[in-house]
Amino acid sequence: MTTVEPVTRPGWPSSPFGGGEDDWLRCAGCGELQYRLRWENNLRVCPDCQHHARLDLPTRLNMLLDPGSLAEFGTEVEPRDILGFVDAKPYPRRLAEARARTGRADAVVAGTARIEGLPLVVAALDFAFMGGSVGSVAGELIARAARRALADRVPLLLISTSGGARMQEGAVSLMQLAKTSQELRRLHDAGVLTVNLNTDPTYGGATASFSMLGDVIVAEPGARIGFAGPEVVRQTIRVELPAGFQSAEFLAEHGQVDLVVPRESLRATLARLVRLHAPAAPVTPAARSPHLLTEPARVPAVEPTALVTTARNLDRPTTLDYCRGAFDEFVELHGDRLGGGDDPALVGGLARIGDRTVVVLGHQKGHDTAELVRRNFGMPQPWGYHKAHRLMTHAARFGLPLVTLIDTPGAYPGIEAERRGQGYAIARSIEHMSGLPVPVVSVVTGEGGSGGALAIGVANRVLILENAYFSVISPEGCATILFKNAALAPRAAAQLGITPGDLLRLGVVDGVVAEPPGGAHADRPGTVQRVRSVLAATLDELVALSPEELIAQRYARFAAFGDAERQAVLTVGEKR
Incomplete structure (x- = not known):
């Protein structure tokens, strides 16, 4: 059968x-x-x-939306045969058959609805209606849905299953790509959330417009998603396609979707995404954390070489440990959207701390050799920084504070990284971060190596753990270049000014997070909770500032470095 x-x-x-x-x-x-x-x-x-297996549209919507909450609009809009197109059948006959099969005028259902009580606007394509093809009516209803979401300032959920543009409407169908894309541009500019749910199949004009423009893109396992269909690709370039080509998993591997979510978890996942973008409730400011040291005299002295060894200890909490422990909720987002991929050395997503949603991103190492290798020892490739850039944009678009967690020997110095523009990726990230109109807090949790660390470290407040370091280069690299001998790394470490006390005196960091007795590697849960305490208090200070004040404060912070008068005050040379 x-x-x-x-x-x-x-x-x-x-x-x-x-x-x-x-x-x-x-x-x-x-x-x-x-x-x-x-x-x-x-x-x-x-x-x-x-x-x-493919779902029919009524089943799909009943599965996702609160019962009885869908209120359709635009049902009076019907397609017209503007070209007199005839293939095996006249276009009007195809339309009549599709109407009889589905009970609706065209391939889109649009309306207001709720998911777990949260309001949203939904526009969903029905594959049973001429393969979910996008014609003038589909484009019009998607545009109306976007305008309604903008007017009501509620999220827009776009559910796609489509073979592409409707050829029977010629160039008018093609124009729907521009029509719908410009509506999503308006939502992006206004900071109104758009979520794509791409199901099997999603092709052609849909992927070249509204289906791939969401702030968050979710796909079902195994869903086929692409621009040109596999047969078109195969016949055009005459090569065998790789296994899993254009599957949801293939796109995730290549940085094109955020999440591949099993059907049973879709409703809960979509609700979490909507909830995490809901307007923030007033927050009672947290008390100043007792774990943050802001006076250099209070920071324990540490021998630089021992500090570097401790900072590299694999038992210290990783970024994902902080994401799962310092925050009440975390949804990891994936991909650079540029085809580079999803760099596992730099992770990020949406998180909630108390009643406040933030965007969090950071370098990810691991607790064992296998994970270290898979995560490239926490050294991002260019596409990792492009992912960071994308998440920074997400924070700015929705007015969400940005938290970054720094722990990397540096950006990856590989051939492919250089070929793909590692320097530009870092520079672009630094530039973008400097102008974000939201509070930015960076915490150096282990190694803070060079531009690879600074790429996510241009913050209003830069903090560092007691047994972490921040440096222009690794001690080994410095010794190799300047002393012509990597074995002289201890000498380099002693002179680079990399200890938290040195960095606090120099103004490179604004505070030192005291670790539990024995260090972060001896008490991961205790360290994670201390970082949570410091983050909560620091964010409460910064959210009181306007976007203009945040940008100006960040600008002044970094503009001061190299100022002769300030440098004379901050020098640490005399203590050696």
Whole structure:
């Protein structure tokens, strides 16, 4: 037996799932027979291989939205045969058949709705209506949905399953790419959240416009997503396509989507994304953290070489440890959107600390050799910094504070990194960060190596853990270049001014976070909670400033370095 497609019929089904008369069907993924009722109760996902069968649109919306919350608009808009197009059938006949099959005038359902009680506007394509093709009516309804979301200042959810532009409407169909894209541009400019949910399949004009322009892009496992269909690609360039080509997982690997989410978790994931972008409630300022040292005399002295060794200890908390422990909620976002990929050496996403949502990003190492290798020892490639740039833009767009966690020997000095513009990627990140209109707090948690660290360290407040360091170069690199002998790294470490006490005297950092007895590597949970305490208090100070004040304060902070009068006050040379 072959896989039985879900039944589609006019109107909304009384049950959340359609069905057929056969009791069994064969999974298109693994070929195993499945009991229909079990398959439907599992949201049409194969329990053996997790193949996600296509859903009809009523089923999809009933699965995602609060019951009875969808209030459609634009149902009076109908397509017209503007070209008199005839393929195997006249266009009007195709439209009539699609209407009879689906019970709607065209391929889009648009309306206001709620998900877990949270208001949003939804526009969803129906593959059962001429392959979800995007014609004039689809473009108009998506545009109306975007305008409604802008007027109401609520998130827009775009659900795509489409074969592309509707050829029977010629260039008018092509113009819908521009029409819908400019509406999303208005939402971006206004800081109104747009979330894409791309399902199987999403191709052509949809991916070249609204389906890939969301602030967050979510895809179902195995969904085929691309611009040109695989047969077009294969026939055009005449090569065999790689396994999994254009699958959701393929796009995630190449930095094109944020999240690949199993169907059973989609509703909760979408609700979390909407909730994390809700307007912030008034927050009672936190008390000043007792763990933040701002006077150099209070910072314990430490031998530089021992400091470097401790900073590199693999038992110290990583960025993901902080994300999961210092924050109440964390959703990791992925990808640079530029085709470089999703650099595992630099991670980030949305997080909640108390009642405040922030964007957090940081270098990620690991606690064992396998993870260190997979994370490239916390040394980002150019696409890692492009991902950081994208997350910084997200913070600015939605007025969310940015928290960065620094722990890297430096940016990766590889051939491909240089070929792909490592220097530009770092410079672009530094420049962008300097002008963000939101509070920015950076914490050096381990190694702060050179421009690779500074790329996410241009902050209003730069803090450092008691056993971390920040340096223009690693001691080994300095010794190799200036002393012609890497074994003289201890001598270089002693002269580079890399200790927290030195950095605080120089004004490079604004405070030192005291670690628990024995150090961060001996008490990860205690360290994470201390960082949370410091972050909460520091953010409370900064959110009181206007965007203009934040930018001006950050500008003044970094403009002061190299000023002769200030440097005379801040020098540490006389203490040696």
